[in-house]
Amino acid sequence: MARTRPLVDCVRPPVTALFVGINPGMRSAAMGHHFAGYSNGFWRLLYASGLVTEPIGFADDSRLPEWGIGLTNLIARPTPGIDTLRPSEYVAGTAVLRGKVRAWQPALIVFVGVTLYRAVREGPKGRPVRVGRQPGLFEGVPVYVVPNPSGRNANFTAAEMLKAFRVVARAVRRVRRGHMEPGVFRPRVGG
Numbered sequence: 001m002a003r004t005r006p007l008v009d010c011v012r013p014p015v016t017a018l019f020v021g022i023n024p025g026m027r028s029a030a031m032g033h034h035f036a037g038y039s040n041g042f043w044r045l046l047y048a049s050g051l052v053t054e055p056i057g058f059a060d061d062s063r064l065p066e067w068g069i070g071l072t073n074l075i076a077r078p079t080p081g082i083d084t085l086r087p088s089e090y091v092a093g094t095a096v097l098r099g100k101v102r103a104w105q106p107a108l109i110v111f112v113g114v115t116l117y118r119a120v121r122e123g124p125k126g127r128p129v130r131v132g133r134q135p136g137l138f139e140g141v142p143v144y145v146v147p148n149p150s151g152r153n154a155n156f157t158a159a160e161m162l163k164a165f166r167v168v169a170r171a172v173r174r175v176r177r178g179h180m181e182p183g184v185f186r187p188r189v190g191g
Contacts, residue, residue: 006076007024007028007029007032007034007073007076008062009071009072010034010061010062010064010065010069010070010072011070011071011072011100011104012065012070013104013105014068015065015068015070015104015105015106015107016067016068016069016106016107016108016175017051017068017070017107017108017109017110017144017168017171017175018070018100018104018106018108018109018110018141019069019110019112020072020111020112020116021034021035021071021072021112021113022074022075022082022112022113022115022116022119022148023073023076023077023079023082024073024076024077024078025037025078025079025080025150026079029078031058031059033058033059033061034058034061034071034073035058035061036058040149040150041149041158041161042112043055043057043058044149045146045149045165048162048165049169050166051067051069051168051169052064053067070104070106072097073093074090074093074094074096074119074120075090076093077089082115090120093120094119094120097120098138098139102139105141106141107141107142107172107175108142108143108168108171108172108175109138109139109141109144110144110145110146110168111143111144111145111146112146112148112149113145114129114130114131114147114155115148116148117134117143120138121134121136121138121143130145131145131147131160131167132145132164132167133167144168144171145164146164146165146167146168147160149161
């Protein structure tokens with residue numbers, strides 16, 4: 001079995017959009033980079049949506065802060081799929097994520113996957129999750145959901161995935177122009 005190591009968060013404040021994955025796959029852990037699966041379209045979608053200005057791949061994950069993008073996972077433990085993740089790992093990961101969001105103060109948080117967001121969201125559990133902007137906030141930060149771009153995800157077409165990433169790209173452009181999302185509390189820093 002390939003040797004695995006914990007993935008390092010790719011974050012350098014200020015963070016415009018913090019992308020949150022569920023947990024590293026085995027190839028990502030072996031390579032030491034986020035979204036390194038052979039069939040994962042994450043990096044292509046970042047470029048095609050305009051979130052990054054040049055084509056990059058998993059080996060370039062540490063460059064994401066150049067575009068104001070941060071990247072972390074809810075659960076650090078690598079697995080071949082999400083079936084072996086325990087409910088207690090989701091709970092512990094959500095607590096850690098809350099601390100990260102408070103520390104990094106991103107303008108937006110983007111959950112990569114409907115299943116992931118369903119596991120961490122607050123509010124009525126029966127309410128369906130759709131991709132795009134979500135009602136409510138996470139630690140005072142607007143929430144977006146994009147489909148998980150893993151090749152294993154047959155629930156969304158490539159066009160639907162790209163459309164969801166473009167929604168995030170538009171929100172990022174609004175933030176960069178100084179337009180905050182309605183109802184967002186931004187704490188003052190340093191005073």
